[in-house]
Amino acid sequence: MQIPSNAVSTWITPRVSETDGCGHINNTTLPVWFEAGRRAFFRAVSPALSFDNWNMAVVAMQVRFQRQIYLAHDVRIATWISKLGNKSIVVSEVALQNEAPCALGECSYVYFDYASQTAERVPDEIRQRLAPMLCETMKAIAS
Amino acid sequence: MQIPSNAVSTWITPRVSETDGCGHINNTTLPVWFEAGRRAFFRAVSPALSFDNWNMAVVAMQVRFQRQIYLAHDVRIATWISKLGNKSIVVSEVALQNEAPCALGECSYVYFDYASQTAERVPDEIRQRLAPMLCETMKAIAS
Amino acid sequence: MQIPSNAVSTWITPRVSETDGCGHINNTTLPVWFEAGRRAFFRAVSPALSFDNWNMAVVAMQVRFQRQIYLAHDVRIATWISKLGNKSIVVSEVALQNEAPCALGECSYVYFDYASQTAERVPDEIRQRLAPMLCETMKAIAS
């Protein structure tokens, strides 16, 4: 498992409410944590984190689970942009506990005008803000 | 534990993601279920369930836990209006599993104009729609 | 979008807490709903829905989003087994609102002995209980 050196790290403290009866973190928690890891990405798109100009719609997400995650230790979410297309963006993510990769994620967005309900080209100013977290040679999940 | 005969029943099937490592339903799930039980109440306030005219702000909530709730059996949420004041409304709720009361809830709202950020009198047309679920002689939690 | 006639239907009433600031159902809610749709599958594996013999570990999940889902209308989750392998099972799911497909899901499990931490063959009695929801000629997401 390789993680680009420019990936953004978000530290998550697991919550009791995120475990399940099997005794570890429930699988539906991972998409929530991966979304939490995309805060820098959201800020690049909507600098004030305002829903009035959110302009991002998820079209697909994928998670691979490699190890169970437990309540007791913090989790690092590593997040980078693995594809910056014309109208679409792919965000790749890895969840690590005790530095061991536990889950891999990929989430595809289209830049979206909610008013006209159409996909549009990602504007240049957003491309510039996304550039520091871009690494198109690595993906979290090999296709 | 008394429940008024005009209480609205909402059936909830417990989800794996709502349990925790202790093996039963996590306590933070109850406010979520009680909010789910208030759908008829929300419809009375905003008939199309549109966030454009939501006009309800929670000012307080309270939950008492009496029995653990398990994954295997459906849960009934019984919901009624226990106070319909000038600007405020109290919703009382009970969660029952196998007809045994497991949790009691009380949630206080003010009728709220988000634009002016002020509380206002609950309009008459909403009072009429709330009337069928009103029972001011019973509360879920004795004060 | 084709759904097998033996798919299990689970009706979900969207919750306010499952929406987000964009005004519709948050994308992280879909894995929760799809897990809720797998209750009949869980019962086939662990008839009493007891965590003591759960024996199912998620190895991968995938969701494709086709339409936004709103608070106002109930959602049907259609669930079937699209692959019943030696040690692994794939569950396919579709979320429909007003009978329009809004999200497609695929979730892969291995039959897992938590004590020995190894994958094992799905036992025959579980295969028999899964048979009524099996349709290996249809998937929710085309590979």
Next chain:
Amino acid sequence: MQIPSNAVSTWITPRVSETDGCGHINNTTLPVWFEAGRRAFFRAVSPALSFDNWNMAVVAMQVRFQRQIYLAHDVRIATWISKLGNKSIVVSEVALQNEAPCALGECSYVYFDYASQTAERVPDEIRQRLAPMLCETMKAIAS
């Protein structure tokens, strides 16, 4: 609003999935955040954060909402023990955004033996570990 100087601070970054269609943090998120703020408390009771000796059951919780909480700014949860009784413990909490108190919480636990299903005296070694976060002269919510 007074907060004891020995309150434990937990910083929470609000998540998109924790907002709702009204555009701010959903009220059911607060019990989740307050539970997250009780991690030091949980560690005092179960040092390895293991569910095998959890021994804490929630009997009541209460939340007062004073200000809406928004996605854009981190939230501080201040947590202290406001009552350390024979068998019961009350945890008081305040959620602050931009240092303004937004929500107040009180959560009552009993020390509980799940095997015998009875409440028991909080053991001395746990009392010692709870002492640094004890302030019985302040409550979050005035009775």
